[in-house]
Amino acid sequence: MQFPESWLRTFCNPPLTTAELAETLTMAGLEVEELRPVAPPFSKVVVGEIRQAVRHPDADRLRLCQVDVGQAALLDVVCGAPNARAGIKVPCALVGAELPPGEGGKPILIRVSELRGVQSQGMLCSARELGLSQEHGGLLELDAGAPPGQDIRVHLDLDDTLFTLKLTPNLAHCLSVHGVARELSAFTGAPLQQPPFPAVAAGLSDTLRVKVSASDLCGRFSGRIVRNVNARARTPQWMLERLARCGQRGVAPLVDISNYVMFELGRPSHIFDLDKIHGGLDVRWGRPGEQLELLDGRRVTLDDKVGVIADAQQVESLAGIMGGATTAVSEDTRNIYIEAAFWWPKALAGRSRRFHFATEAGHRFERGVDPSLTVEHIERITQLVIDICATPQTVCGPVDDQILNLPVPQPVTLRVARAAKVIGMPLTQSQCADALQRLGLPVVPGEGCLTVTPPAYRFDIAIEEDLIEEVARTLGYDKLPDTPPLAPITPRPATETRRSPFAVRRALAGLGYQETINFSFVQERWEHELAANTQPIKLLNPIASQMGVMRSTLLGSLLQVLQFNLDRRSERVRVFELGRVFLRDASVRASDSTVEGIHQPMRVAALAYGPNDALQWGRKEQAVDFFDGKGDVEALLAPLQADFEPASHPAMHPGRCARVLLHGDTIGFLGELHPRWRQSWELPQAPVLFELALDAVQQRVLPRFQPVPRQQAVERDLAVVVAERVTHAEIMAAAQQAVPGTMLRAAVLFDLYRPKARRAGEETPASGLAAGEKSLALRLTLGHDEATLTEAQIDAAVQAVVARLAQCTGARLRV
Incomplete structure (x- = not known):
């Protein structure tokens, strides 16, 4: 919420500086997020009255103006603004004035200048040139009563400060300048100036027939007819300035009056064009299929969950949110109907979001607006209408006030001992009572307790903790003692x-991946496609329609990150995420860290796309493939050695996917993205992905000392022919089993050969490999810790490996 300091001080003016005022509000729980001056520094700008404006003899767009600035002689000023004309009062920068910086970033110094042969003794200013707004359509026109020569900063009260408050939802009673002043009075003791609500005399008996059909939507409805108003009147400058400093632009006098009272007293209201209402009004729930054109031109389709105000022919407005275009006031409006109502907060909560917009009125009514002052606020609006838009024929009708279903405040009891325990400092009953009474809360003392019946404007007080909070912030958060925790801590x-x-x-x-952090809620389509999860955990209130379920895999989030980077022309992407997934599991019981029926393990997933190396001169560019990903998984798990076996996964290529096993247990999957999903995500090439259980990845073995072998190792290469179905893991297992003890230090596959496919009638190739066979070349590293191996020992070890391979895999030596 934004408002000017000067407006706040009209209601409560404590002897505090601006900084002290901001600190007081912040310590009261009304966080002052920003303090900003209304206008940037400038000097020697005064009110000027244009006495004469004639066309420049050598320029059609320039005017020669004679300006009265309160001096003995008129100033000659050349101006190019389209609205420069005789009789208006505008800001005039005198010679020597310093204006706010322009596009160049330097202050603008006004000097005597010559434009097309005519001397100019100053400059007439727009709001933009003074740094007051971005409006640059012409000169800033001032009130007709502005005295020429008066400093413009004094006339427009520009030495003012804008306060921006960051209010929590429970502070709805502070969504107005008067509401903030009420809090300020409670915390400083300065007197609060209550706004007057003089009753406007009724000069006619006309009333509009209003039927409230839904008392669970509207608990009180008040209205009044005012006839023969002047909707073409000009909104006073003081009102426009206050609205602008609250972030609200001026629209038209009747609309501005309604907005002004909303910012002043926190009461959203609506002014109808009476002549556009057909019959009476009906306050009811909407009907499915009904449509309404809003004030901003949007057309919305309604249902029975939205409250409306309708006449005999159509819906006229969204209850408590926004009025409709059909009954909106215009310059031709003569007769109006002023409405102020109490809308139940639960009946309006979330309704604006159904139509993808938010309004100041809906923001207030959702949190609760005082139901007891609808008539008084109508009187305030009526008086402003008469002051600004009255004609000799203006006449008001009586206020029609229907009270149907108002909230009944429930007493809340505060135990002094409980407050002392929660706040963490000793308190007396008189301290608590004084704190609550300063806030205007009626207190009934009891034995060791206080009972408060919340006033009509405090919708946030419902339980004992609400009163404890009020005591804490009234005593002062800065006065709370620093108490170290006394709970036992177990490392x-x-x-x-x-x-x-x-x-x-x-x-x-270290492997070249960058971490990403993504939402735990994803698109339901991702769960169906990438995890084959037909029953994902759905959110009751998703933050966006496309993020409606909890993820059971991290892969969808990584693919989204990949697509985001590809859209920005990234060619090489390496990303990973550590995050939680959410799985249905009936065996999980509710506890302080678990939710019943939902298993929430941590996983680590990564994605690699594009070239396997960054661009360089020493190697030929090659796209990342399955084995690059396999190497990264092995490096991540090292020194533990994982096993890989062919598998299937909903997100991965059927023939390029492996199950990752550690100590015989499956810990995750590795593979290329499935061609179907590559096509649906519109990826030029398939990324390589893996997803592993974080618990397994976090395992590591303790380092153990081993002496450096004293004897030199020997290497022997052998090539064997095996069937295509034989895997690398089977070859390595057979080699390890063949050599006793630690003699076999390493076995590495360093070559793979497959013959080209033969055409019908061709002879067996010279390689000696038949169809369905492949050749594997192994390098065996042999050694002994105590003695050098003899040739007989080496040959025996190699023969043992060959024999074991033949026995286990059907391998034969390649000749």
């Missing part, structure tokens, strides 16, 4: 066999 150090999530992040960053 829970991580074991050495487990690394931290940060270490996992650092390892992935």
Whole structure:
């Protein structure tokens, strides 16, 4: 909420500086988010009256103006503004004036200048040139009563400060200047000036027939007819300035009056064009299929969950949110109907969001507006209408006030001992009573307790903790003692066999991946496609329609990040995420860290796309493939050794997907993106993805000392022919089993050969490989810790490997 300091001080003016005032409000719970001057610094700008304006002899768009600035002689000023004319009063910068910086960033100094042969002794200013707004359509026209020569900063009260408050939802009673002043009075003791509500005499007996059909929507409805108003009148400058400083532009006098009272007293109201209402009004719930054109030109389709005000022919407005275009006031309006009502907060909560917009009125009514002052506020609006838009024939009808269903405040009891325990400092009953009474809350003392019946404007007081909060902020948050916690603390150090999530992040960053942080709620389509999850956990109130379910996999979020980067012409993308997924599991019981029926494990997932290396001269560019991803998984898990076996996953390519196993347990999956999803995401090439259980990735083995081998190792290469179905894991397992003890230090596959497909009738190729066979070349590293291996020992080890391969996989030596 934004408002000027000067307006606040008309209601409550404590002897505090602007900074002290802001500090007081902040410590009262009304956080002052920003303090901003109304106008930037400038000097020697005064009120000037244009006495004469004639066309420049050498320029059609320039005017030669004679301006009265309160001096003995008139000033000659050349002006190019389209609204420069005799008789108006505008800001005039005198010679020597310094205006706010322009586009160049430097202050503008006004000197005597010559334009097309005519001397100009100053400058007539627009609002933009004074830094008051971005309006640059012409000169800033002032009130006719502005005295020539008066400093413009004094006339427009520009030495003022704009307060911007960041209010929490429970402070609805502070959504007005008077409401903030009421809080300020309570915290400073300065007197509060109550606004007067003089009753306007009724000069006719006319009333508009109003039927309230939904008392659960509207608890009180008040209205009055005013006839023969002048809707073409000009809104006073003082009102326009206050509205502008609240962030509201002027529209028309009747609309401005309604907005002014809303910012002044927190009461949203509506003024109808009486002659456009057919019959009477009916306050009811909407009907499915009904349509309404709003004041801003949008047309919305209604249902039975939205409150409306309708006449005999159509819906006229959204109750408590926005009026309709059909009964909007205009310059031709002569007769009006002023409405002020109490709308139940629950009946309006969330209704604006159904139509994808928000209004000042809906923001207030959703949180609660005082139901007891509808008549008084109508009197205030009526008086302003008479002051600004009256004609000799203006006459008012009586206020028609229907009270149907008002909230009944329920007493709330505060236990002094409980307040002292929650706040954390000793309190007496008199301290608590004084704090509550300063806020205008009626207090009934009891034995060790206080009972408060909330006033009509306090919708936020419902339980004991609400009163404790009021006591705490009234006593002063800065006065709360610094009390160290007394609860026993039991350290829970991580074991050495487990690394931290940060270490996992650092390892992935070392592999060239960048971390992303994404929402835990995703599109339902992602769950169906990427996780085959037909029953995802749905959100009751999603923040967006496309983010309606909780994710059971991290892959969709990474693909979205990839698409975002590709849309911005990124060619090489490496991203990862550590996050929680949400799975249905009936075995999970509710606790302080779990939700019944929902398993929430942590996972780590990564995605690689584009070239496998950054652009460089030393290597030929090659797209990332399955084995690049496999290498990253092995590096992430090292020194633990994972096993990989063919598998299927809903998000991954059927023939390029592997299950990752650690100690025989499945910990995740690795593979290329499924061609179907690559096509639906419109990706030029398939990314490689993996997703692993974080608990498994965090495992690590304690380092153990091993002496450096003293004896030199020997290497032997052998090539074997095996069937295409034989896997690398089977070959490695057979080799490890063949050599006893630690003699086999390493076995590495360094070559793979498959013959080209033969055409019908062709002879067997010279390689000696038949169809369905492949050749694998292994390098065996052999050694012994105590002695150098002899040729007989080496040959025996190699033969043992060959024999074991033949036995387990059907391999034969390639000749």
